[in-house]
Amino acid sequence: MTRGSQLHQRTAQQQQQQEGGGGAMGAPQQQQQPRVQQAAPRYPQLPPVVLDASTPKLLVPSRQALYTLLVLPYLLWGAAVLAGVLHVEPLPEGVSPRDFEHPLVWFDRHVFRVYGPLLPLAPYLVRVAAFGLRWPPPTAALRSAAAAGGAAARPLRPAPTLALPALLVYGAVIVVRIALYVCHVALERRAAVPLYLMSDHLLLAASVVACFQSELMCCLSDAFKAELLRPFDPRGADARQLAAVAAMVCSAFALAFVYGDMYCTARWYHHPAESLGALAAGAVLFQLPMALWLLRRASRLPGRV
Template identity: 55%
Template structure:
């Protein structure tokens, strides 16, 4: 009357779904987890290398091979643009300020030979004596510190790049192929960035500047024509060479940093410090050059001669060298 009574004797009560699920869990024994595979068991690690260990972090292999060559390699196009634009902007500001502050007469009525400004010592003892050869100093430091020959020939670098892009399972020494051996990291060392091209470029700039100087002297002696300031034109040619050296020193320092763990030579850190010292020395020489050219444009040459030298230097030296640097430099990020 009030529902079904107990089942007859000998029959089991009906099981509801949730009761069957609980009974199933009670009767099922827990399954043990499979043991982790060790290196060399042949099971492979999927995307893991070295028996379940993640692959080592670091620069891509192709980037390391680029750093082991004589190429110009920089972190980004922004770094390249800054290295190229900053010296040119300072140069224009220094000469432009000298032209703007031009004085027809020297202070206290002094003659040009007697007048001295704060950078006369640099002009007399450094610029006039060693001026065209000064950009060769950082180049020599880079060649001695980094070396001229790369660690591998271009053909071997190409083959190494193609082999590194292949699957690791095809190598008999890779863990995925069932072996426990590992291929040792390839020793790589950086080489100086474009040493031969830079030496040829600086020689061409020096020869062109000397030719222009002699031609201008002939015009002055024959027709009494003063077109440009020879001093400012010399400084423009030096700026073009130093600008290239700033880019090359930055490239060598960056490549040395990338290959520091793989450089087998003793004193790899000292070589990098030498390249950075060449970079800093070039920057200081440029600052002294800009200050000297400010005084030259202000007190020693007419405005037309200074502006003519500025335009001629941009057309003959600064513009072509900047275009060449932009084309030959390779950057990690655009």
């Protein structure tokens, strides 16, 4: 055997070994492919918006609803304060601010001044508590919903919208509001002449309006989630929707009382410059950041929003 034929034989043997090794390595990969194909999503046939309803995400039925709830509460708030500024008049002669009676003085003294920053927590607690309850679904309904969605026999339940983030934001608003009040009082006491930069009462109302606007959005989202997951939660859907709608209606009524109270405050208790200063400061410090935060949360969602 010549030297060239020996080299050719060695090269052929090396190629056979490489092909044999590649085949041995490729066999497990071919065997593992069926395992990868067997791993399927839990709910493959459900739309993403339905799956998102079981998370704390912000879901609204349409962009029109989103923008309406972002803009309308602030427009009404600004209109109420500006109307009070346009109708400004002094208190009746000989009547002190404490003794003056206007149509909503009962709300101002016994509700707003006592519980003002905490008022938005009432609808928040109602909807979070309602969506935290668990009703066992009927077996037949669960099986039919699971079969329709190609899902395992485990129900989907709506989660309260932005439960923890909203609570943290409301707490931050309260802290900022208290800090501004302390600074405002300190400046007034240290000033050589009477100094009134803005109406602290109107600034408090601006922060409360911002939190109520957030609750209106979250209540709508919760009601929408309960409807989306009704096939998976037939016993709890009605109760959750009722709680969300009730919280939304109460928030709207509370806002109406705040608007009326602040109209009276701007009309009889403060100089127009103080009212306008509070209106501008509240918009910059509380209302605009709240609207941008909600818009950012909603913009992250696919599908209907």
